[in-house]
Amino acid sequence: MSLVGGQSGVFFEAIKNFLGPIYPLLLDDKITEVLINGPNDIFVEIGGKLQRSSAKFETDDDLMAAVNAIAQSVGRRINDDEPRLDARLPDGSRVHVVIPPCARNGATVAIRKFFKKKITFKQYIQWKAITQDAANFLEICMFLGKNVLVSGGTGSGKTTLLGLLCSRIPKGQRVIVIEDASELTIEYEHVVRFETRMADEQGHGEVSMQDLLKSSLRLRPDRIIVGEVRGAEGFELIQAMNTGHKGCLGTIHSNSPADALVRLEALAMGGDNKISEKALQYSIASAIDIVIQISRLSDGSRRITHISEIRGLDAEYNYMVTPIYELKSLVRAPDGTMRGDIEPLGELPSFIDEIEDNKIPFPRSKFFSKKAS
Ligand SMILES: Nc1ncnc2c1ncn2[C@@H]1O[C@H](COP(=O)(O)OP(=O)(O)O)[C@@H](O)[C@H]1O
Ligand SMILES: [Mg+2]
Known part of the structure; x- marks a missing residue:
């Protein structure tokens, strides 16, 4: 009956009388998000899709x-x-609230539930979020310590994918994870986890992502994982990637691999570092090896749409983004679900020699579409 094991059941139970009509929604495993727009207007997310709930509070009070x-x-x-x-609630769920008069509908609440459910690459393939070959390619990227950015919109599955990638870090490394709110499910032997802290009511005591990233660099990391790059810490992450920390990972809120780099640039520029725009662009282009784009489709499914390699800057200082795998065509099946697979585009990654030198059984043909041949 509990939501994510015993803990949250107990937690919500304690305040059950106050939660009223949303108590059952919070305990329902199928519901991933509860959105309250005033007392009479409650929506829930089920299977990636929003729908109105019949639950209502009797009064604003x-x-x-x-x-x-x-x-x-x-x-x-x-x-x-x-x-x-x-x-963040004790069970890991995230809550954001705005109350009147700023909230015009009445108290406005978003509760994003946290599922400790372990997701494997196997499931990911079954869900058609990725193909077996593309998943193997991502594993190779992890094995070879490529610096990878996961890009996508809100709720597109970035954090989930980041967790999956972490599970493929080769054994024997020291992994440092930095998050705004600890949510990444990571299965790995040697993990150090940090979480930011907000300033108190007097404005004291803030510990930012940037602070934690600086500390991480002094704590002998093999791999630094940044849950979501959303501020000036982008700069430290780029520096870390460029100073011999291979295999760093992070997610970023963006709609395409190229946009992800531009956004990273904007975030890194936002800090108080003194670096010229061109130098920063150069750093980003050399730091990031791979950008994985993930999207939430109209049928509620989440899919990887691009796995792109960053190959530096061109003469006009544009990032050279080469898709290795891409979701080229999607069709809507009669049942409303979207069908289509990510396909190789016939581009060998620039590190193909590394793959072959390591005798990784992933032949060049995997980068060419079967349809084309
Ligand atoms: N490939 C997928 N297919 C279906 N659901 C997914 C997939 N990846 C993630 N999810 C679900 O989507 C929701 C949002 O995922 P999350 O990784 O937190 O997104 P983001 O970090 O982009 O906001 C979670 O409930 C998660 O379990
Ligand atoms: Mg996330």
């Missing part, structure tokens, strides 16, 4: 009681002075 109970349960408060709350 009842909804506020639920919001207050959630805030208090994590030792925080929400009121006129602080009308916004961003918190």
Whole structure:
């Protein structure tokens, strides 16, 4: 009956009387997100799709009681002075709240549930999120210590894919993971995990991603994993990648591999570092080896749409982004699901020699489409 093992069941049970109509939604395993737009307007996400729930709070006060109970349960408060709350619940779920008068619909809440469910590459292939060959190629990238950026929109599956990639880090390394809120499921022997801390009410004590990245570099990392690059820490990550830390990974919010690099550039520029634009572009182009693009499709499924190699800058300082695998065509089946596989485009990765020197059984033919031959 509990959501993710015993813990969250117990947690929600304790404030059950305040949660009212959303209590069953929080315990329902099929529901991945609960979105409240005022007392009478509640939506849930099931199977990647949003739908209206029949659950309603009777009054604004009842909804506020639920919001207050959630805030208090994590030792925080929400009121006129602080009308916004961003918190992580003990079970790993994320909650964000905005209350009136800023929220015009009434208290507005998003609860993104956390599933500790282990996802394997095998399942990923069954879900058609990737093909076997492309999955093997990603494993090779992990084995060879390529620096990889996972790019996608909100809820597209970036963190899930990052966890999968981590599971393919060769044995015997020291992995340091830095996140805003600890959510990455990572199966690995030697892992050090860091989580940022927000400033207190007086504005003291903030520990940012950038701070933690600086510390990580002094803690003998073999691999640095940044949950989501969303600020000036982008700069340190690029520096880390360029100073001999092979196999660093991170996710970034972006709609295409090329955009991901431009976004990384903008984030890295946002800090107080003094680097020229061109030098930064050069650093990014040499730091990042592979960008994996993932998307949430209209049928609610998540798929990898591009695995692209970054091959430096051209004469005009544009990133040279070469797709190795790409989802070229998608068709909607009569049942509404989207069909189509990511395909090789006939481009050998620049590190093909490394693959062959390591005697990895992945012949060159895997980079050529069967359809074309
Ligand atoms: N390939 C996939 N197919 C179906 N569901 C997926 C897939 N990858 C992730 N999910 C689910 O999608 C939701 C969002 O995934 P998450 O990795 O947290 O996305 P992001 O980090 O991009 O916001 C989770 O509930 C996750 O279990
Ligand atoms: Mg994420």
